[in-house]
Amino acid sequence: MLIKTKNSWDLTENDVTSESSYLSRRDFVKAAGIATVGGAASILSPELAFAEPALSAKSNPYDGRDLRGEQTVIEAVRGYNNFYEFGMNKDDPARNAHTLKPEPWSVVVDGHCENKGKYALEDLIDFNNLEERIYRMRCVEAWSMVIPWVGVPLSSIIEKLSPTSDAKYIYFETLVDVEQMPGQRRGIIKWPYREGLRMDEAMNPLTIMAVGLYGEKLANQNGAPLRLVVPWKYGFKGIKSIVKISFVENEPNSSWMRLAANEYGFYANVNPNVSHPRWSQAKERRIGDFSRRPTLMFNGYGEQVSHLYEGMDLRRFY
Amino acid sequence: MLRKFIRPLLHIACAAPAIWLIYQNWLWLNFLPHELTANPIEYNTDFTGDWTIRFLLITLTVTPLAKLTKWRLLKYRRALGLYAFLYGLLHFLNYMVLDYFFDWALIIEDIFKRPAITFGMLAFTLLIPLAVTSFKFMVKKLGKNWQKLHRAIYVITICAVIHNYMMVKADVLIPVIHAMILTSLLGYRVYLNYNKRKIRLKKQTA
Numbered sequence: 114m115l116i117k118t119k120n121s122w123d124l125t126e127n128d129v130t131s132e133s134s135y136l137s138r139r140d141f142v143k144a145a146g147i148a149t150v151g152g153a154a155s156i157l158s159p160e161l162a163f164a165e166p167a168l169s170a171k172s173n174p175y176d177g178r179d180l181r182g183e184q185t186v187i188e189a190v191r192g193y194n195n196f197y198e199f200g201m202n203k204d205d206p207a208r209n210a211h212t213l214k215p216e217p218w219s220v221v222v223d224g225h226c227e228n229k230g231k232y233a234l235e236d237l238i239d240f241n242n243l244e245e246r247i248y249r250m251r252c253v254e255a256w257s258m259v260i261p262w263v264g265v266p267l268s269s270i271i272e273k274l275s276p277t278s279d280a281k282y283i284y285f286e287t288l289v290d291v292e293q294m295p296g297q298r299r300g301i302i303k304w305p306y307r308e309g310l311r312m313d314e315a316m317n318p319l320t321i322m323a324v325g326l327y328g329e330k331l332a333n334q335n336g337a338p339l340r341l342v343v344p345w346k347y348g349f350k351g352i353k354s355i356v357k358i359s360f361v362e363n364e365p366n367s368s369w370m371r372l373a374a375n376e377y378g379f380y381a382n383v384n385p386n387v388s389h390p391r392w393s394q395a396k397e398r399r400i401g402d403f404s405r406r407p408t409l410m411f412n413g414y415g416e417q418v419s420h421l422y423e424g425m426d427l428r429r430f431y
Numbered sequence: 432m433l434r435k436f437i438r439p440l441l442h443i444a445c446a447a448p449a450i451w452l453i454y455q456n457w458l459w460l461n462f463l464p465h466e467l468t469a470n471p472i473e474y475n476t477d478f479t480g481d482w483t484i485r486f487l488l489i490t491l492t493v494t495p496l497a498k499l500t501k502w503r504l505l506k507y508r509r510a511l512g513l514y515a516f517l518y519g520l521l522h523f524l525n526y527m528v529l530d531y532f533f534d535w536a537l538i539i540e541d542i543f544k545r546p547a548i549t550f551g552m553l554a555f556t557l558l559i560p561l562a563v564t565s566f567k568f569m570v571k572k573l574g575k576n577w578q579k580l581h582r583a584i585y586v587i588t589i590c591a592v593i594h595n596y597m598m599v600k601a602d603v604l605i606p607v608i609h610a611m612i613l614t615s616l617l618g619y620r621v622y623l624n625y626n627k628r629k630i631r632l633k634k635q636t637a
Contacts, residue, residue: 189469201602203468254600256470301602372601391547391597393537400469404532 161243161263161325175318175417177247184247185258187327189400194334195252196353197301198287198294205296206334213293213354215330215337224284224360227275234338237273238265238324245328246321248344250351251383251412255405257397262342263325268316270358276312280360284309285341285352302368308341308352309365309379311421319344319417322355345414347381378431382422383412387431441507445514448482449521472529479522484595484609486515487588491616498623509565512584516562519555547597554590557583588613 196206199213218234243263251257271283287306291297297304314320323342324331331337336353343350349369359365369377376390385395385408396405411418422430452475458465467474490511497504531538541548561581563569570577592613596606 193469197601203470203473254473256473299602388544391545393540395537396534398470398472403529405534 160329161240173244176245177249180247180249180259181261183259183399184261185400190258190260190326191332191334193400195254195348196296196334196336198296198304198306198354199334200296201301207332209295210333212295213288213333213337215333215354218338218356220339220355221357222274222359223357225277225280225362226360227277228273234324237270238322238339239269240324242269243324244321246319246323246342246344248319248342249409249412250342250344250348251397251408253347253349253377253381253389253394255392255394255397255408257399257408259399260326261328262321262323263328264321264323264339264342266318267320267322267341268318270322271315274358274360276360279362280312282309282311282361282363282365283315284357284359284361284365285355286357286359287352288354288356303371305357306352306368307365307371308350308367309361310341310343310350311364313421314343314418317418317421319414345383345411345418347383349377350381380422380427380430382418382427382431383408384410384427384431386410387428438507438510441510445486445511448478449517452478452521472525475525475529476522479518479525480595480598481605483515483518483522484588484591486511486518487584487591488609488612488616490515491584491588491613495616495619513562513565516558519558523555547594550590550597551594554587554594557587557590561587585617 192207193203194206195203196210199206199209216234220232220234220237221230222232223229242265244265245261245263247259247261249257250260267283276283285308287304288294289297289305310320321342322339323336324339326335331340333354336351336355339355340353341351341355350367364379367377367379367381369381370379383394388394394408397408398405409415455465455467456471456475459467459471465471490508493504493508493511496502527533527538542552543549561583564573564577564580573580592606592609595609596603599606
């Protein structure tokens with residue numbers, strides 16, 4: 114048996130690591146242990162493994178590779194957020210969201226589906242099949258970004274849950290917990306934040322459930338650990354930190370519809386021709402740009418989604 | 432002795448937010464780290480709008496405060512009103528130049544189709560003649576009409592607070608606080624007028 118005597122100049126880990134970071138490292142190792150059991154090796158590091166879109170012709174037509182050069186700087190994506198659960202100002206979420214604990218996380222699934230239940234995040238999202246999607250993000254406030262999301266198609270989750278034919282809409286809720294989300298102390302919105310999609314919108318290949326961006330796990334202020342991304346709709350449809358998914362028969366009331374139904378509709382498709390009652394939607398300011406650029410119909414995704422709204426009056430169904 | 436410093440100190444305090452904002456914009460336009468978030472133009476809009484309303488309300492507070500405390504404050508009222516105009520002007524220029532860059536089609540649509548902008552524009556437009564006539568020689572020249580004209584400050588502040596309330600997306604707390612302060616300031620004047628009339632009536636009947 115080899116017994117190594119310690120020299121005085123041999124530093125232990127404890128000597129170089131502050132106690133608090135040492136303890137948080139222990140939590141991290143513990144969490145990683147759970148994650149490995151769940152089969153998600155990617156949680157071992159904050160970086161997420163995803164299939165780099167191959168340069169071959171057979172790439173995913175939805176990955177948005179052509180937007181690579183337009184990506185918004187990560188400081189803006191992480192520093193400029195609307196997430197009222199952490200405060201009303203754009204820089205509040207980055208400052209306050211550290212209280213959210215995205216690990217471990219579970220999501221309750223109910224309503225018209227066969228596989229109801231409470232799912233651990235790793236059981237809902239297939240971390241071995243993450244994809245990168247570079248999408249435009251158009252906020253209803255007339256600013257926009259281009260964000261390289263990492264996630265899975267929402268359709269892959271829905272298929273796993275097997276909705277019945279009564280499921281016409283999918284409905285989501287954000288976490289309610291004033292300890293983790295101090296902004297919920299004030300009733301700006303009737304918490305939880307709620308959103309929904311029509312089933313065919315949810316199944317569209319563009320719709321994803323994101324778990325990361327810029328190749329890393331979502332920062333808390335971006336909606337960790339999982340959030341919806343629907344790139345042809347205004348940003349507020351992209352509900353964050355989801356804890357509940359329901360399959361429902363009737364059109365759900367979203368939080369913004371409850372707040373001001375005449376200003377925010379269920380569909381909320383990006384549409385330069387339908388103004389918000391208080392400002393024009395014809396143009397937008399891309400974060401980092403000086404002047405405004407014209408807003409594109411369906412945020413530039415008309416080819417993939419316009420068939421969903423054929424025959425609908427988009428002025429009425431805004 | 433100390434009195435001598437009141438006016439310069441007042442100017443420093445009133446100009447400080449504007450100087451800070453202009454400095455931050457200079458940093459931003461030179462690609463240096465700044466405090467204006469990732470969307471500096473929106474930050475400018477909120478910042479200058481908030482300070483315009485604050486100075487309008489402060490200006491309206493001077494008279495009641497002077498009456499209640501017997502402090503000699505009226506001599507500062509004009510400067511405070513001019514600061515309201517200065518912040519309003521910055522707010523207007525930010526909207527016209529930085530935000531819409533003279534996109535007249537959108538600006539005209541905004542003014543005529545969106546009541547929130549209509550109220551804001553009305554408030555700013557009415558503030559211009561007050562600023563122009565704030566020089567001493569104008570006060571003398573206009574005589575009694577000067578006071579009549581400057582009563583527009585009540586309409587301006589009401590329009591500004593309505594504009595503020597209508598522009599907010601979800602959290603109306605601050606505009607509601609502004610409206611409450613304005614209501615009490617106007618209420619105090621109504622009360623004074625009512626009292627004056629009562630005294631006058633008493634004198635007549637006596």
